[in-house]
């Protein structure tokens with residue numbers, strides 16, 4: 001089979017380079033890239049760590065869609081050449097490797113950081129949230145985010161408005177706004193009302209379509225919107 005891989009390094013031109021790989025049963029896109037790197041072209045750069053769909057570091061755009069390379073079987077892709085390129089909307093370091101710093105920056109900018117309601121040394125501030133409680137069930141799926149950035153790559157509004165926090169950060173904000181141990185609900189709630197935040201999402205759900213953990217950042221954003229509207233009309237959301 002033919003792999004068409006995006007290549008770029010500082011000072012060179014972007015190009016798609018073709019590699020021929022003998023596809024074996026059960027071979028993933030990551031297996032194919034590793035084989036190319038070990039056998040044909042040691043200069044090819046890409047990132048991975050766990051190889052079992054846990055860390056999210058192998059996120060890339062495969063045949064036009066964000067996927068994790070280590071869990072994408074060649075046999076499940078359309079017939080013909082397989083095209084691989086780096087995630088969109090992240091600064092490119094080299095070939096398939098992007099700089100993930102924008103995820104951290106957007107989390108910080110949108111206050112997607114836990115703020116203890118009481119001082120950390122006060123153990124009561126970290127009271128357990130029961131696994132079956134309503135509070136916990138509301139965020140059950142959303143807390144499984146592995147920060148892979150695929151949803152950000154798939155989001156058209158991230159490209160359109162650099163001030164939009166994007167789906168990963170807003171998904172995290174949602175989990176914090178439902179966390180009774182967190183003390184920054186009011187401040188974060190205020191920030192969410194800014195023009196470039198909640199209203200900027202057009203609910204195209206591209207983020208949800210590509211999330212490898214089957215989360216729905218779209219639903220998290222809609223839930224934040226509902227809570228914001230309730231607050232605006234003077235009802236305190238549960």
Ligand code: SF4
Pocket residue numbers: 056144145146147148149150151152167168171207210211212213214215217
């Ligand atoms: S929400 Fe899903 S796609 Fe987005 S960073 Fe988290 S795990 Fe990755």
Ligand code: FES
Pocket residue numbers: 048049050051052053054055056057058059068069070071
């Ligand atoms: S290498 Fe960790 S998810 Fe693919």
